[in-house]
Amino acid sequence: MIALRTAQEIETIRKAGAIVAATLDRLRNSIRSGITTEELDAIARKEILAMGGYPAFKGYKGYPANICVSPNEVVVHGIPSARRLKEGDIVSLDIGVRFRDYFADGAATFGVGNISELAARLIQVTRQALSIGISNAICGRSISDVSAAIQAHVESNGFSVVRAFVGHGIGAKIHEEPEIPNYRSSRLGPVLQPGMVLAIEPMVNAGTHEVEILEDGWTAVTKDRRLSAHFEHTIVVKEDGPEILTI
Numbered sequence: 001m002i003a004l005r006t007a008q009e010i011e012t013i014r015k016a017g018a019i020v021a022a023t024l025d026r027l028r029n030s031i032r033s034g035i036t037t038e039e040l041d042a043i044a045r046k047e048i049l050a051m052g053g054y055p056a057f058k059g060y061k062g063y064p065a066n067i068c069v070s071p072n073e074v075v076v077h078g079i080p081s082a083r084r085l086k087e088g089d090i091v092s093l094d095i096g097v098r099f100r101d102y103f104a105d106g107a108a109t110f111g112v113g114n115i116s117e118l119a120a121r122l123i124q125v126t127r128q129a130l131s132i133g134i135s136n137a138i139c140g141r142s143i144s145d146v147s148a149a150i151q152a153h154v155e156s157n158g159f160s161v162v163r164a165f166v167g168h169g170i171g172a173k174i175h176e177e178p179e180i181p182n183y184r185s186s187r188l189g190p191v192l193q194p195g196m197v198l199a200i201e202p203m204v205n206a207g208t209h210e211v212e213i214l215e216d217g218w219t220a221v222t223k224d225r226r227l228s229a230h231f232e233h234t235i236v237v238k239e240d241g242p243e244i245l246t247i
């Protein structure tokens with residue numbers, strides 16, 4: 001069963017979403033060459049708590065940090081550490097927030113100082129893929145329309161979509177039904193209805209779509225160690241179209 005949220009529930013998810021967006025903004029302004037990924041984690045925790053939210057990833061299935069910080073070849077679930085960002089890196093930040101009893105989830109990839117043309121294009125295409133996916137989240141269409149639109153945009157630009165991780169429903173838990181793949185599969189998936197709250201999150205690789213999980217059991221890296229980008233918004237499907245809640 002996919003939950004259809006009431007206006008009041010959506011209001012609370014929107015508040016969680018505003019905390020996600022404000023925290024991403026704060027981190028974007030903190031990114032510079034020399035900062036460690038655990039310093040970004042600490043800034044995020046402080047921001048989230050100051051706004052009355054709670055970092056939802058902390059302790060989720062044993063996840064040890066507040067947010068995910070995934071530089072360069074790290075696709076998702078990078079654990080904040082003493083690793084220092086350096087000029088030319090890209091870094092994906094993924095933030096889940098609980099506010100009261102509801103959740104929102106968002107992510108974005110940023111450059112550190114001057115980045116290569118390839119890195120900039122990877123970021124741009126991934127951001128566009130999210131936006132195109134969201135614009136297909138229309139009542140009466142199915143999840144697979146969202147997936148297909150994302151995949152088509154990414155592949156027509158010469159990049160690949162990660163298969164090992166997918167987007168998801170969200171609301172009373174961080175991960176709910178349905179799954180939202182970023183690639184076409186044989187299944188049409190559920191039909192979108194007003195009140196569905198979805199986290200759409202294309203993960204896009206410069207090379208192969210294949211990933212590997214490192215020894216820590218979390219860090220997902222590209223098999224070829226080439227760059228990966230990730231953008232995510234929590235949205236609500238409404239009669240008159242999708243609305244972004246992580247803004």
Ligand code: MF3
Nearest residue numbers: 057058060063068077094105
């Ligand atoms: N945004 C990630 C996702 O939807 C959440 C990571 S969960 C954690 O898959 F385990 F890293 F906390």
Ligand code: CO
Nearest residue numbers: 105199201232
């Ligand atoms: Co997510």
